[in-house]
Amino acid sequence: MAEKIRIxxxxxxxxxxxxxxxxxxxxxxxxxSARDAAHxxxxxxxxxxxxxxxxxxxxxxxxxxPTPAKPGDPIGSxxxxxxxxxxxxxxxxxxxxxxxxxxxxxxxxxxIESMKKNGVTYFAAVGGAAAxxxxxxxxxxxxxxxxxxxxxxxxxxxxxxxxxVVIDSEGxxxxxxxxxxxxxx
Amino acid sequence: xxxxxxxxITEAVAQMCKEAAYYLPEDVYQALKKGRETEESxxxxxxxxxxxxxxxxxxxxxxxxxxxxxxxxxxxxxxxDLHIEGGSLNDAINAGIAKGYTEGYLRKxxxxxxxxxxxxxQNNTPGIIYTEMVPGDKLKIEIEPKGFGSxxxxxxxxxxxxxxxxxxxxxxLDIILHASCNPCPPMVVGVGIGGTMDKAAYxxxxxxxxxxxQRNAHPDYAKLEEDLLEMINKTGIGPQLxxxxxxxxxxxxxxxxxxxxxxVAVTICCHATRHSKREL
Numbered sequence: 001m002a003e004k005i006r007i008x009x010x011x012x013x014x015x016x017x018x019x020x021x022x023x024x025x026x027x028x029x030x031x032x033s034a035r036d037a038a039h040x041x042x043x044x045x046x047x048x049x050x051x052x053x054x055x056x057x058x059x060x061x062x063x064x065x066p067t068p069a070k071p072g073d074p075i076g077s078x079x080x081x082x083x084x085x086x087x088x089x090x091x092x093x094x095x096x097x098x099x100x101x102x103x104x105x106x107x108x109x110x111x112i113e114s115m116k117k118n119g120v121t122y123f124a125a126v127g128g129a130a131a132x133x134x135x136x137x138x139x140x141x142x143x144x145x146x147x148x149x150x151x152x153x154x155x156x157x158x159x160x161x162x163x164x165v166v167i168d169s170e171g172x173x174x175x176x177x178x179x180x181x182x183x184x185x
Numbered sequence: 186x187x188x189x190x191x192x193x194i195t196e197a198v199a200q201m202c203k204e205a206a207y208y209l210p211e212d213v214y215q216a217l218k219k220g221r222e223t224e225e226s227x228x229x230x231x232x233x234x235x236x237x238x239x240x241x242x243x244x245x246x247x248x249x250x251x252x253x254x255x256x257x258x259x260x261x262x263x264x265x266d267l268h269i270e271g272g273s274l275n276d277a278i279n280a281g282i283a284k285g286y287t288e289g290y291l292r293k294x295x296x297x298x299x300x301x302x303x304x305x306x307q308n309n310t311p312g313i314i315y316t317e318m319v320p321g322d323k324l325k326i327e328i329e330p331k332g333f334g335s336x337x338x339x340x341x342x343x344x345x346x347x348x349x350x351x352x353x354x355x356x357x358l359d360i361i362l363h364a365s366c367n368p369c370p371p372m373v374v375g376v377g378i379g380g381t382m383d384k385a386a387y388x389x390x391x392x393x394x395x396x397x398x399q400r401n402a403h404p405d406y407a408k409l410e411e412d413l414l415e416m417i418n419k420t421g422i423g424p425q426l427x428x429x430x431x432x433x434x435x436x437x438x439x440x441x442x443x444x445x446x447x448x449v450a451v452t453i454c455c456h457a458t459r460h461s462k463r464e465l
Contacts, residue, residue, distance in 0.1 A: 022228075037303070067249045067292040076290055077249040082334045082367055104334075104425065105367035126232050127334065127369035127425055128457045131248040132239035149305050150252075150292050162235070164228075164426065175366050178427025182226060184419040185358075 010058035011099040013119035021172035026160040033064040037151040039089040053144035057097030065150035075140040079130030080104040123163035187322040191277035198281025201461040203289035209240040220430035229428025254291040255330030257312035264321035283308035327462035338364035344447040369455035377450040378439040385448035388438035397434035
């Protein structure tokens with residue numbers, strides 16, 4: 001694989017728009033984990049006109065619900081969950097200023113349109129490589145919704161978190177590009 | 186009559202939950218290595234390298250292979266000459282799940298009610314328990330922790346007899362193409378054919394327990410397994426980002442059905458196809 005691109009958070013729209021589909025990246029800095037329940041709670045709060053627990057401007061969201069940390073570890077196993085389950089909430093969240101999403105699996109056309117509008121990059125981490133990925137997480141701190149357990153909103157300090165640009169801010173989709181040469185049906 | 190204490194059952198289930206979460210079965214590990222050798226996509230090879238490395242780290246350090254440590258499916262065979270003492274079998278199994286998931290630092294992923302409250306039970310109970318009475322005085326327990334990234338892509342088609350073998354292949358292909366990159370391929374595909382709607386789904390779950398190298402005892406179904414695997418590996422889905430290793434194996438289980446029916450259930454499992462068993 002070609003040279004990996006290093007990204008340090010926060011991720012600006014300008015930097016996000018430079019990333020191209022198929023590029024491998026190593027992400028360092030703070031990223032925020034949220035999945036189904038936290039997305040539901042956040043979008044409901046926005047609908048009521050309330051402020052969210054963090055400012056999502058130029059941040060990266062990681063669709064994750066980790067296993068509990070063993071004593072002495074910052075986090076347990078922590079691979080990506082299926083991003084498509086967040087699609088119903090995603091355009092609303094991207095309008096909050098998110099510039100990167102890390103997950104796995106395909107996205108709905110409405111999400112890709114919102115990514116193009118907001119200059120957002122969607123990164124895939126390898127699904128099910130959760131013990132491997134944990135090596136790149138240095139700190140895990142719950143920020144809000146602790147009652148949601150593994151689904152709480154948390155800040156992860158990461159170093160060289162491995163991912164690939166799977167849908168870029170122009171809507172180029174590696175899930176389609178990557179499959180085509182090998183489809184022999 | 187032989188007697189067994191419920192505490193023994195609880196302890197065995199707790200240990201099995203941990204083992205299944207940490208240690209990828211050897212046949213799955215070898216299938217991943219084989220897939221890495223034949224994978225045509227360079228990106229696919231990188232993904233497989235990471236998946237193989239992940240399984241090795243998990244095993245060496247007693248860590249969950251995947252953060253989705255699943256809903257616990259439990260297959261129990263109770264010998265009819267065995268007496269279980271000290272409480273109910275289901276309570277003993279669920280106590281084992283709670284113990285294993287808590288002691289083993291596994292994720293608690295079960296909500297008590299599916300639609301309105303969705304409140305987490307905090308100990309991964311209840312498991313999905315299938316109990317069968319068999320001759321003898323032994324207790325066989327096999328657990329299959331099932332992640333829901335892949336479970337959400339499982340499906341069932343109620344075909345009719347005229348659909349035949351080609352209809353079955355098309356039904357499986359449609360389900361696989363719909364699942365695409367989402368269920369953490371390379372997949373292991375369990376197919377249940379026959380029975381009723383629910384029984385076909387049960388067969389498809391049981392199919393995942395069979396070693397990936399062992400084909401169906403019935404030659405026609407063995408051939409069907411091979412044909413389905415070849416077909417799935419031509420979809421281009423590959424190891425998540427495209428390629429030729431879309432599935433590691435297809436296991437088919439079948440049973441008698443009605444003159445009007447041909448149910449086909451497909452349980453899709455991710456590359457972390459986990460299970461553990463004990464005989465007490």
